[in-house]
Amino acid sequence: MSAERDSAVGEQISDGGRKTAKAAKAAAAGGSASAKKAAPARKAPARKTPAKKAAAKKATAKKPAAKKAAPAREPAAKQASARKAAPAKSSAALKKAPAPRKQVVAPKKATASVPAAPARTVAAHPQGESRTALVRRARRINRELAEVYPYAHPELDFENPFQLVVATVLSAQTTDLRVNQTTPALFAKYPAPEDLAAADPEEVEEILRPTGFFRAKTKSVIGLSKALVEQFGGEVPGRLEDLVKLPGVGRKTAFVVLGNAFGRPGITVDTHFQRLVRRWKWTDETDPDKIEAAVGALFPKSDWTDLSHHVIWHGRRICHARKPACGACPIAPLCPAYGEGETDPEKAEKLLKYEKAGRPGQRLRPPQAYLDAGGRAAPPLGAG
Secondary structure, three states: OOOHHHHHHHHHOOOOOOOOOOHHHHHHHHHOOOHHHHHHHHHHHHOOOOOHHHHHHHHHHHHHHHHHHHHHHHHHHOOOHHHHHHHHHHHHHHOOOOHHHHHHHHHHHHHHHHHHHHHHHHHHHOOOOOOHHHHHHHHHHHHHHHHOOOOOOOOOOOOOOHHHHHHHHOOOOOOHHHHHHHHHHHHOOOHHHHHHHHHOHHHHHHHHHOOOOHHHHHHHHHHHHHHHHHHHHHOOOOOHHHHHHOOOOOHHHHHHHHHOOOOOOOOOOOOOHHHHHHHOOOOOOOOOHHHHHHHOOOOOOOHHHHHHHHHHHHHHHOOOOOOOOOHHHHHHHHHOOOOOOOOOOOHOOOOOOOOHHHOOOOOOOOOOOHHOOOOOOOOOOOOO
């Protein structure tokens, strides 16, 4: 009986679910209520028509979707635990966040700061020299010049601050040599501020005539002598703000007096100093006060007075205004303007002045160190 049912079921499946005669006979022969009730169970396989198969496939397709949806619901159900874990993740994220921020921000700061320095240096130094390189080169030039001129000193003859301030005022638009040849007669007749303050202007003019612009210079030296007597008790003040108040005294004259009579550092920006610092590309400024500030920033304050002597001496002896002796210059490798003058060593040697050319210096009474180094005193006025 089971074999017949199996065969009947197989036929039903193969025939697409149609009832065969054998299945009907088997149902009638059985006649039992259990057989009739079992028929619906046998009909379940018979209902698998193509349409039902399609429906079954759809149902099976829906079931995986439901299963897939379930996992989505499960995390939703576990959101409480996930939310508890979230702060840990966020804190970890926060801890990790600074690292990339530093990597992003640091380059921005670096790129923002790097162009700033070259922008300033390129404006001041066309060759693109960095500020650090400029400071090193400038200080090396000063060291080299200190070896060339170890005896460098103020080239005006003086015995006290009063004589120095008067001689410095007279040195405008003339050489120190001419001033040194003129002041002996002046100080012999007017040794103190009180004497010069009461002097006859015409007599002073006659003495100062060899220095040029003698009328204006006479007015200045008599005026500053009166100011010293009236405002400072006949003494030369040792402060910059007081010195510049005297007639004919500017910052250049004041720093000459402060540096050489009082031992207080100062930069003397005369025509030689201005010319050389621009040739060396220490600054492109043309105003004396701005040159003083720019060059002073390159050196320690303690070097200012000697630096002034070194630069001025080099400008008077080797690095001349019209024909610099480049071929005989000891700092040629450090000079951006090398080649503006004569580069042939033999020809450049002929351009040297004063003791570098075997001739006397500018002082009638130079320091002993200068004489010990081979320097020669200048002749007095009228000695030929």
